[in-house]
Amino acid sequence: MNSRQQIILQMVIDQGRMSVADLAKKTGVSEVTIRQDLNLLEKKSYLKRAHGYAVPLDSEDVETRMMNNYSLKRHLADFAATLVNDGETIFIENGSCNALLARALAEQKKITLITVSSYIAHLLKDTECEVVLLGGIYQKKSESMVGPLTRQFIQQVHFSKAFIGIDGFLPETGFTSRDMMRADVVNTVLEKGSEAIVLTDSSKFGAMHPYTLGPISRINRVITDDALSEVAGQQLQDSGVQVNIVKQFPIA
Incomplete structure (x- = not known):
């Protein structure tokens, strides 16, 4: 260099x-x-x-991360949107795939969307979707709310499905996050017992970060792309997680 x-x-x-x-x-x-x-x-x-x-x-900026593999992430988000019904109240955590999912749902479904992401809330400001933005400490780089107040707010709301992002997965560690405060938010969501869905591209599998998201038994489903290795897919299924593979489409 x-x-x-x-x-x-x-x-x-x-x-x-x-x-x-x-x-x-x-x-x-x-x-x-x-x-x-x-x-x-x-x-x-x-x-x-x-x-x-x-x-x-490992940029924390949501818009920056969204631009990486944008087409693939949009396909993942479109598939995830098919799992949500009109009238549902759902939780969407943070991250680029989740932001694309929020936008797809706001355009296609009549739902109530609960989030800790101010980026997602702003993304939907011109839609008819009802958005509940939970408060807390504002984490500026990720544009997300974290901390004890956020945990209390999550405990007081109810939702049928929760879409979360991850930073890593290994069979010996389960799902992991590189940020302690965001991991705390996700774990509070998982404690609610609603259907928990990991929405992520396959690049996160095989990586390990310090903070555990889980245990893995609290994750119901993973939506990812067809670059996921057969070994990782089998490890997830052996842990009781339903795996949905979305095929990548070649760029025309």
């Missing part, structure tokens, strides 16, 4: 997301050169590229 690439990486980490044009302007080189630098940095797993932007790995 040369000095320019080090500067590019640091700017991306500091800002959370930067466009190719902005990087070219700040470094004084062409956009072609920036793209070459980003390709190298992505190949070495320092960052990710997404639709003209560069983002750090």
